[in-house]
Amino acid sequence: MSSKTGRTLYSRAGLRKVHGISEPTLQNLWTDRENNGHPPVADTIDGVMHWDGDAWATWHHELQRQRAAANTTNPPKLDGDPEEMVGPAEAAKICGFADSATVSHYVKNPPEGWPAPDDWDELPTRRRPKWKRWRLWQYLADRKGRGHAGGRPTGRRGLAYPYQGDERLTLARQAIAANPGAKNADLIPELQGQTEKTYSRPTWNLILKSAREHPEE
Known part of the structure; x- marks a missing residue:
C-alpha cells in the first residue's frame, strides 16, 4: 500500500x-x-x-550488520549491498570462516538459525546455493554459540560494542560533546554532511546510541 x-x-x-x-x-x-x-x-x-x-529495510539491514559485528569471534566481512546474492566462497568471508567447506557442510547439515539459500545457480554438474548478504548478517547476529566452527576456543576478536573503531562513532561522540543537550534528530543532519557517503537516519540513530553508551574508546 x-x-x-x-x-x-x-x-x-x-x-x-x-x-x-x-x-x-x-x-x-x-x-x-x-x-x-x-x-x-x-x-x-x-x-x-x-x-x-524502504526506511524499515535500511534500518533492519544496518541493525543486523551491527549485531553481527558484535557477535562474531572471527573477523567478518560486513560491507556490500545487503540485497546482493553471494555464493559459498563469499558467504564464508562474510561469516569469518576459514574457507567455503564450512558453508558447504552447513547447507547439508544446517545448524540452528542457518538460512536456507535464497536461490541456486544451475551449473553443469551441480547446483550452487546463493544467499542475500543480509540473511548471513542476521545469522551471525542471532547465532547462539560464538566459538570457532570446529569447536576450538579462540580469543574474542569481535567488537566490544557496536561501531567500535568506526570513524562515524568518533564524529558522533564529537557532536554529542559539542551539543550535550541535543537530541538525535538535531544532530543527524549535521553528521550526514560530514561523511563522503550519506548514511540514513536509522543508521545514525544506532551510531549515536553507541556513542552515548560508550563516550570514550
Whole structure:
C-alpha cells in the first residue's frame, strides 16, 4: 500500500511476508525501539500500524550488520549491498570462516538459525546455493554459540560494542560533546554532511546510541 507521498507502507504482517521474519521477532523489535532505533510508525490505517518499507529495510539491514559485528569471534566481512546474492566462497568471508567447506557442510547439515539459500545457480554438474548478504548478517547476529566452527576456543576478536573503531562513532561522540543537550534528530543532519557517503537516519540513530553508551574508546 502506498502513502500519499508514493512510499510503500507495510503493516507488521506485510513486513513478515516481505522479509520472512516471524511475528514474535517483529514484535520484539518494536518493543525494544528505544534501544534499537526502530523507525517510527509512518501511518495508522484502519487501526493497524504501518511503516515506511524502504526506511524499515535500511534500518533492519544496518541493525543486523551491527549485531553481527558484535557477535562474531572471527573477523567478518560486513560491507556490500545487503540485497546482493553471494555464493559459498563469499558467504564464508562474510561469516569469518576459514574457507567455503564450512558453508558447504552447513547447507547439508544446517545448524540452528542457518538460512536456507535464497536461490541456486544451475551449473553443469551441480547446483550452487546463493544467499542475500543480509540473511548471513542476521545469522551471525542471532547465532547462539560464538566459538570457532570446529569447536576450538579462540580469543574474542569481535567488537566490544557496536561501531567500535568506526570513524562515524568518533564524529558522533564529537557532536554529542559539542551539543550535550541535543537530541538525535538535531544532530543527524549535521553528521550526514560530514561523511563522503550519506548514511540514513536509522543508521545514525544506532551510531549515536553507541556513542552515548560508550563516550570514550
